[in-house]
Amino acid sequence: MEYTSIRKNFEKHGFSTQLFRTKEEARDYLVEILHNQTIGFGGSVTLLEMGLYEALQQNNAVVWHNKVPSRDVRRMAGCANIYITSANAVTEAGQIVNIDGTGNRVAMTSFGPQTCYYVVGRNKITPNLDEAVFRCRNVAAPQNARRINAKTPCAINGDKCYDCNSPGRICRITTVIDRAPMGMNCEIIFVDEALGF
Incomplete structure (x- = not known):
């Protein structure tokens, strides 16, 4: 994967970027720069695979609903000054x-x-917006639905989005962030290996 132009494009859009060869290097970078912070985690198999929760918990207050499932924990993560996803x-x-x-x-x-x-x-990088949305709906969502045992066609079949109306549907809100939000520091940490869904 050639990251120079991808990083340049994100930086033009107000993001800072880092690039690491492995998830361990990326984890160590975050452990090194984050101390005495309140950190919220978004639902993420990537962060789980990195062991990032346990690593950051040594010197920070880390809030993650994957570790303590509840709506209240999600709300607490929403009050953190640092968010990782x-x-x-x-x-x-x-x-x-x-x-x-x-x-x-x-x-x-x-x-x-x-x-x-x-x-x-690197598995999350797509050539364009159409392919990014396709990947979200037909790669990430079915695997995440299966992971949480959702009763949806995509979880049962594990193959694609059926645009269902199932009560357990996890595809409810789709966002496209074109530029870093005003007033927020945003950093993209690229890892040159496949991580998560």
């Missing part, structure tokens, strides 16, 4: 696309924290 897809042109079920993750990446970090594996 991943993306379902990013474009080479510098856009971030996410699909959410409850909206807590996409809300926090739009407004709230002083700083938002996205950890993005």
Whole structure:
């Protein structure tokens, strides 16, 4: 993967960027720069695979509903001054696309924290917006639905989005972030390996 132009495009859109070869290097970078912070985590298999929660918990207060499932924990994460998540897809042109079920993750990446970090594996990078949305709906969403045992056609079949009306549908809110939100520091941490869904 050639990251120079992708990073340049994100930087033109108001994001700062970092690039690491491995998830361990990216984890160590965040551990090194974050101390004595309140950190909220968005739902993310990427962060789980990195062991980032446990690593940051040593010197910070970290709030993550994956570890303590509840709406109250999601709300507490919403009050953090640092927010860390991943993306379902990013474009080479510098856009971030996410699909959410409850909206807590996409809300926090739009407004709230002083700083938002996205950890993005190379498998999440797409050539354009259409392919990013396709990836969100037909790659990330079915795997996430299956992971949480949703009773949806995509979870049962594990193959694609059926645009269902199931009560357990997790594709409820789709966001495209074209530029870093005003007043928020946003950093994209690219990792040159496949991470998450």
